[in-house]
Structure formats: C-alpha cells, structure tokens
Amino acid sequence: MEYQEAKDKFISTWGSLGSLWGINKAMAQIQALLFISTKPLSMEDIMEELKISRGNTSMNLRQLMDWGIVTKEIIPGERKEYFTTEKDVQELARIVAKERSRREIKPVIKILKDVSSIKDDGTEKTKELIKQTKALHELTDTMDTMINKVVNQQQKWLTKSLLKLFK
Amino acid sequence: MEYQEAKDKFISTWGSLGSLWGINKAMAQIQALLFISTKPLSMEDIMEELKISRGNTSMNLRQLMDWGIVTKEIIPGERKEYFTTEKDVQELARIVAKERSRREIKPVIKILKDVSSIKDDGTEKTKELIKQTKALHELTDTMDTMINKVVNQQQKWLTKSLLKLFK
DNA sequence: ATTAACTTTCAATATTTTTTGAAAGTTTAA
DNA sequence: TTAAACTTTCAAAAAATATTGAAAGTTAAT
Structure with missing residues (x-):
C-alpha cells in the first residue's frame, strides 16, 4: 500500500x-x-x-x-x-471521554436519578420503573466514573496494570 | 413526578x-x-x-x-x-459492549493495523502516518481488549452464580 | 383447503442532519 | 481609510436516515 x-x-x-x-x-x-x-x-x-x-x-x-x-x-x-x-493519543482519549461525559452522560445520569426517585405508590409498574431505572442509574454512574478515572489518572500505568491483571 | x-x-x-x-x-x-x-x-x-x-x-x-x-x-x-x-443491566452492558466491538471496533483496528504497516519510504510524512496510526492502533486495541476481558470476567462470574443456583 | 390473525417487506414519504456558497463580517497592511 | 485577504454566518439545497402503510407473506385453527 x-x-x-x-x-x-x-x-x-x-x-x-x-x-x-x-x-x-x-x-x-x-x-x-x-x-x-x-x-x-x-x-x-x-x-x-x-x-x-x-x-x-x-x-x-x-x-x-x-x-x-x-x-x-x-x-x-x-x-x-x-x-x-493534539498529537498524543492518550491526551486525545482523555479529552474525548471528558467531553462526552459532560455533554451526554452526566445529563442522562441526572434524569435517571430523578426518574428513579419518584414516589413509590405501591403499584407493581411503579416498583418496576423505580427498580430498573435505579439499576441503570447505578451502572451508568459507575461506568462514567470508571472511564474518567482510567483516562484521567496516570493513564499509562493504569492501562498497563489492568491489562496484566486480565491477561 | x-x-x-x-x-x-x-x-x-x-x-x-x-x-x-x-x-x-x-x-x-x-x-x-x-x-x-x-x-x-x-x-x-x-x-x-x-x-x-x-x-x-x-x-x-x-x-x-x-x-x-x-x-x-x-x-x-x-x-x-x-x-x-434482558432485564439485568450488567448482562445488557456485556451484550452491547461485545456487539459494538464486533461490528465497529474490530474492523477499524484491522484497518489501523494495515495502514500503520505500510513500508517506510523514509519521507517525513510517511514516518508521521506510521507513527500516529500505530499509536491509535495500540490505544484502540488496548481499549477493546480491556472491554472484552471485563466482559469475560463478568461472564465467569455469571456462570458461577448460575452454577450455585443449580447445586 | 380456506380463512382469519398476525408479521414482514419495501417503495414511497417524511424527517433530520450535513453541506454548500455567497453575502456579511473582521483584520491587517499600506 | 481603503482595500485586499481572510473567516464566519446562515438560508437554501443535498444527502442521509428513519418512518409509514399497504400488499405480500406466514401461521394456525377450523
């Protein structure tokens, strides 16, 4: 080529x-x-x-x-x-992760939190809505935090160590 | 609400x-x-x-x-x-990550590998193309691998839980 | 074998997103 | 201050994507 x-x-x-x-x-x-x-x-x-x-x-x-x-x-x-x-790929990844989190993920997390916080009126469908959106809220929040930690902090070290852990 | x-x-x-x-x-x-x-x-x-x-x-x-x-x-x-x-958010995350990897990330990794493997003709621009796409290839591959390993871990954990259920 | 209940397909249409290009705006040099 | 060099803006056009609805297809009960 x-x-x-x-x-x-x-x-x-x-x-x-x-x-x-x-x-x-x-x-x-x-x-x-x-x-x-x-x-x-x-x-x-x-x-x-x-x-x-x-x-x-x-x-x-x-x-x-x-x-x-x-x-x-x-x-x-x-x-x-x-x-x-920006020519450094790690820095690029950091910027992209941070911006996406700020622009898209954080607002969704807020809505999931609001929705999962509605008053439990005792009906089955309300219980299900609360249960499922709460689970989604927790997952999304965890993922968002993880991703930001991984790309923000001493990236190279973390990446290498994590890779070793999983090999 | x-x-x-x-x-x-x-x-x-x-x-x-x-x-x-x-x-x-x-x-x-x-x-x-x-x-x-x-x-x-x-x-x-x-x-x-x-x-x-x-x-x-x-x-x-x-x-x-x-x-x-x-x-x-x-x-x-x-x-x-x-x-x-699927009602379990963890399993949902696993499926989504796996499918996106298969459909979108893996094919890109292949192309990045091909592009970064072109013959070095000694010119500055070729050197830069190789260097930068190689860096991107490594980053993308690392990210994809991490995600896949996490997914496997999850699966192992799931399998264990299921086994327990049937014991 | 026929019919009614239901699902899929796909050409046409609608909607959303991206791109264009030219007018308006800005900056700098003389 | 003028004019040339350049950038931004934005309404209109084009392209890409999603949606509709009705005909064709499938399945199951009689």
Missing part, C-alpha cells in the same frame, strides 16, 4: 468512526488529517485535501476547537490561520 | 441516548419500554405506547433480536408474539 492510499484509507475510516465518539464525519476527517500532518494546515489546505466547502471547514474547525482537540496556530508573517490537533 | 411522566421521560431520554450505544431512536425506545414493563408486550402494545407504525416496530424488534437484547416470548394459547428484553 502506497502512502496516498494509506492516508485516504485512514482519513475515511476515522471519519466514519466519528459516530463512535459522538462527532460528525467532516469533523472527524479534519481531525484525522491534522493528526497525521507534519505541519499546521490552513483552511485552504483542509478544504482542498478533503474536498469540502469553506463554510463546512470553518464550522467544523470551530467545533473541534470547542472540544479542545484542535488549536489555532499563528504563524508569524502569515495572514492565514493555521490549525493543529 | 407521576408515574406516567417519569415513564415518558425515561423512554425519551433513553431513546435519544441510543446514539451513544450505536442504535437508532425507535430501537432504543422499544428497548426502554420493554425494560420497565412488568410483562411481555405484543407488537400492538408497543405500537400504541410509542405511537409508531407496525413496520417500524417490526423492523426495530428484529434488530433488537439480532443484537441479542430482545427475545420473542411465546405465550401458550396466544396467537400474537410477545417480546421481552
């Missing part, structure tokens, strides 16, 4: 995987492109490489910056803005 | 969370409805509760069965088919 083929394959695969970590295709592809680039890229560069419009590029770069995954790079003497992404 | 309000809130929240575990809204809502139901439900029941069409219900039930989350229940003397979902 040639460089260009491998690059295209990586970008399109990573793009379609976007849904797995909660972002859209263009956003994921821009990140992928920056991730394997040896230097910061301009909006023009990105538009051309991915064959997407200026507006699309601008909006998705903003979102990536909101996520904290991409940063604007000012190159002295240059008028254009340049962009880079 | 009344039972009905809590129930509706749970179903719509769980439905919109579907994207988090890779299924569509109707599918997630059907599962949510079954999850808090005290008895198996027929297609008619589901259509009526969620206000969705027969076709939609049928297709999404099939998908839930493909995932292994929902099972058909035959009620003696009844012509209709009835459906139930």
Whole structure:
C-alpha cells in the first residue's frame, strides 16, 4: 500500500468512526488529517485535501476547537490561520471521554436519578420503573466514573496494570 | 413526578441516548419500554405506547433480536408474539459492549493495523502516518481488549452464580 | 383447503442532519 | 481609510436516515 492510499484509507475510516465518539464525519476527517500532518494546515489546505466547502471547514474547525482537540496556530508573517490537533493519543482519549461525559452522560445520569426517585405508590409498574431505572442509574454512574478515572489518572500505568491483571 | 411522566421521560431520554450505544431512536425506545414493563408486550402494545407504525416496530424488534437484547416470548394459547428484553443491566452492558466491538471496533483496528504497516519510504510524512496510526492502533486495541476481558470476567462470574443456583 | 390473525417487506414519504456558497463580517497592511 | 485577504454566518439545497402503510407473506385453527 502506497502512502496516498494509506492516508485516504485512514482519513475515511476515522471519519466514519466519528459516530463512535459522538462527532460528525467532516469533523472527524479534519481531525484525522491534522493528526497525521507534519505541519499546521490552513483552511485552504483542509478544504482542498478533503474536498469540502469553506463554510463546512470553518464550522467544523470551530467545533473541534470547542472540544479542545484542535488549536489555532499563528504563524508569524502569515495572514492565514493555521490549525493543529493534539498529537498524543492518550491526551486525545482523555479529552474525548471528558467531553462526552459532560455533554451526554452526566445529563442522562441526572434524569435517571430523578426518574428513579419518584414516589413509590405501591403499584407493581411503579416498583418496576423505580427498580430498573435505579439499576441503570447505578451502572451508568459507575461506568462514567470508571472511564474518567482510567483516562484521567496516570493513564499509562493504569492501562498497563489492568491489562496484566486480565491477561 | 407521576408515574406516567417519569415513564415518558425515561423512554425519551433513553431513546435519544441510543446514539451513544450505536442504535437508532425507535430501537432504543422499544428497548426502554420493554425494560420497565412488568410483562411481555405484543407488537400492538408497543405500537400504541410509542405511537409508531407496525413496520417500524417490526423492523426495530428484529434488530433488537439480532443484537441479542430482545427475545420473542411465546405465550401458550396466544396467537400474537410477545417480546421481552434482558432485564439485568450488567448482562445488557456485556451484550452491547461485545456487539459494538464486533461490528465497529474490530474492523477499524484491522484497518489501523494495515495502514500503520505500510513500508517506510523514509519521507517525513510517511514516518508521521506510521507513527500516529500505530499509536491509535495500540490505544484502540488496548481499549477493546480491556472491554472484552471485563466482559469475560463478568461472564465467569455469571456462570458461577448460575452454577450455585443449580447445586 | 380456506380463512382469519398476525408479521414482514419495501417503495414511497417524511424527517433530520450535513453541506454548500455567497453575502456579511473582521483584520491587517499600506 | 481603503482595500485586499481572510473567516464566519446562515438560508437554501443535498444527502442521509428513519418512518409509514399497504400488499405480500406466514401461521394456525377450523
């Protein structure tokens, strides 16, 4: 496999995987492109490489910056803005986990808590609703806490140790 | 909060969370409805509760069965088919993790492996592509392995509990 | 073998999400 | 201050995805 083929394959695969970590295709592809680039890229560069419009590029770069995954790079003497992404995969995982937790998981946990806290009126269906949403609340909360602990704290050490434990 | 309000809130929240575990809204809502139901439900029941069409219900039930989350229940003397979902949240988590790994993560890991294995032609850009996709491959593979091992542990634990029951 | 009860399929339709492109906005150099 | 270089915004268009409903298919009872 040639460089260009491998690059295209990586970008399109990573793009379609976007849904797995909660972002859209263009956003994921821009990140992928920056991730394997040896230097910061301009909006023009990105538009051309991915064959997407200026507006699309601008909006998705903003979102990536909101996520904290991409940063604007000012190159002295240059008028254009340049962009880079976080290059360390562990740090990337940390950011993604944290943002997803904040944006999606935490709000759901709150609702599960509210729903599981309704007054028990003694009926079977109410008992079931309380029981099941409580179980879901506990599971979701545990998972969320675990994931954040794993990615936040001394990641490398934890990952290695956990792997050994399970081998 | 009344039972009905809590129930509706749970179903719509769980439905919109579907994207988090890779299924569509109707599918997630059907599962949510079954999850808090005290008895198996027929297609008619589901259509009526969620206000969705027969076709939609049928297709999404099939998908839930493909995932292994929902099972058909035959009620003696009844012509209709009835459906139930796995009620244990741990088992549910296990199934979802396993299916997502199989459907989405494993194929990506393979591509990352292929891409990171291209021949190093000595250029800076090729070196960067190899380095970065290799890092991503390792991270993804580690995460996937961890999840699978956790799942196996859970299964072992489950098996043990079941064995105890039959002793 | 016929019919009634029920489920599945799938082309058409509706909805949601993404993308475009051009006008409006901003910044910097002269 | 003007104008060129660049970025953002957002209404409209396109693309992707989900939903409908009715015809076709299946099953079970008589």
